[in-house]
Ligand SMILES: C[S@@+](CC[C@H](N)C(=O)[O-])C[C@H]1O[C@@H](n2cnc3c(N)ncnc32)[C@H](O)[C@@H]1O
């Protein structure tokens with residue numbers, strides 16, 4: 001028996017979590033489940049219908065029913081019959097009223113094509129979400145939220161660029177210090193693009209990276225003009241691996257050489273160049289968090305993002321990239337760096353910071369403060 005949030009579940013827990021488990025349960029993914037509950041908890045309206053098409057043990061479905069007051073019904077599905085039986089047992093264990101669940105056991109791609117009018121759909125597969133994306137855009141109602149988890153983060157982040165190009169039709173960029181953020185932006189682009197084909201406008205409101213997964217949340221609107229508007233946020237990233245210059249640009253504005261140091265530029269994309277978080281919605285998520293039982297890691301991630309989202313930048317800098325690029329012998333401690341660049345900590349990596357000062361100003365402060373204080377002769 002395992003307790004997670006307000007749910008109790010009975011599952012076998014082997015030493016190694018893998019897709020070979022008879023019924024899948026990964027305790028590390030508690031952060032993923034916590035955040036999905038928090039997002040739905042902050043949605044307007046009551047009698048919300050949540051769809052969990054790859055439900056496994058049903059821990060997420062149960063927690064929605066037990067912890068989020070606005071949720072009236074969960075649609076649970078898993079192709080694995082053993083998982084369905086396990087979910088039914090877990091329903092009994094938690095004494096949840098059967099009338100609050102609809103249970104299916106079929107290929108999620110087919111079910112998602114048939115379902116309509118869901119307030120929230122959670123795509124949480126093994127590995128890449130690609131096989132499910134083209135059907136997942138349909139069951140979400142206007143104003144509803146689609147959430148997509150990807151565990152193929154090394155593909156999205158550039159370790160296997162050819163796989164990323166084939167799967168997501170975008171070029172990643174492992175050479176930059178914010179390669180995970182590039183990956184999340186490629187994932188968002190893919191969801192936006194899937195929707196736009198059908199005149200749906202999906203707009204991201206929350207995204208995060210944690211251990212080996214990315215998760216993105218997008219609100220759905222309907223209409224060709226609205227879809228045209230969101231698609232305008234798809235563009236490219238240009239990056240200099242010598243002086244760390246970066247800029248998000250449209251196709252027409254891709255440059256080939258760095259305006260600061262003349263180095264040839266690297267290009268990633270197409271990817272989402274709009275915002276990763278809706279600040280107002282995030283404040284609400286934070287304010288209402290008391291309803292949901294959260295793990296300590298979830299609170300940590302959320303607290304960092306609450307600050308990070310106030311800076312609207314594509315990409316961030318890291319201490320080690322700065323030190324290496326500008327040959328800074330002694331970097332001051334992190335809190336001084338944050339102050340120097342008027343920056344906020346990013347949740348992507350402990351050594352990363354997001355700043356809204358432009359690259360020219362960053363270079364000036366590197367030279368006038370960091371290099372000078374390290375005793376480097378900056379006049380040469
Ligand atoms: C990563 S697990 C889901 C974990 C679950 N959402 C949670 O939070 O504990 C993926 C699940 O998807 C199921 N699955 C795999 N392919 C599927 C398909 N085509 N249709 C429906 N379910 C599928 C697997 O049986 C497995 O239980």
Ligand SMILES: [Zn+2]
Nearest residue numbers: 240243258261
């Ligand atoms: Zn440069």
